[in-house]
Amino acid sequence: MAGTAKREADMEVQPLRLTPRWMDAYLLVIEAEGVFDAESAPLLCGPLVRLLRVGHRQFVIDFQRVTRFDNAGIQLLAAARRTIHAGGGMLTLVAGPDARNALKTADLDRPALLYGSVVEASRACRAAHRR
Numbered sequence: 107m108a109g110t111a112k113r114e115a116d117m118e119v120q121p122l123r124l125t126p127r128w129m130d131a132y133l134l135v136i137e138a139e140g141v142f143d144a145e146s147a148p149l150l151c152g153p154l155v156r157l158l159r160v161g162h163r164q165f166v167i168d169f170q171r172v173t174r175f176d177n178a179g180i181q182l183l184a185a186a187r188r189t190i191h192a193g194g195g196m197l198t199l200v201a202g203p204d205a206r207n208a209l210k211t212a213d214l215d216r217p218a219l220l221y222g223s224v225v226e227a228s229r230a231c232r233a234a235h236r237r
């Protein structure tokens with residue numbers, strides 16, 4: 107019985123897996139899957155800020171497959187978003203209902219930031235780029 111409980115607990119704690127893909131020369135979409143917390147958030151946020159510094163400005167993060175958020179990870183994401191915005195970039199998020207509730211804690215659930223699909227988030231980034 108103890109072995110079964112351990113396997114179930116291990117299944118719940120999936121390390122964050124990030125799958126980046128360029129939609130075009132300007133827009134990077136990153137699909138996130140697993141747990142987004144203080145330990146894993148720098149794996150996403152650090153590279154975004156480095157990409158901003160070398161001239162990339164449009165980012166979509168797809169959180170639809172993230173199984174758990176913690177407040178510390180969300181706070182790091184909010185800080186990265188502020189840095190990207192201050193640098194003239196745009197970060198949009200894609201999230202389902204559970205992720206939306208978690209993102210509310212850092213005011214990341216605003217309509218201009220949070221979208222229901224990658225297509226919608228990508229359109230918002232492209233529209234901001236044309237302005």
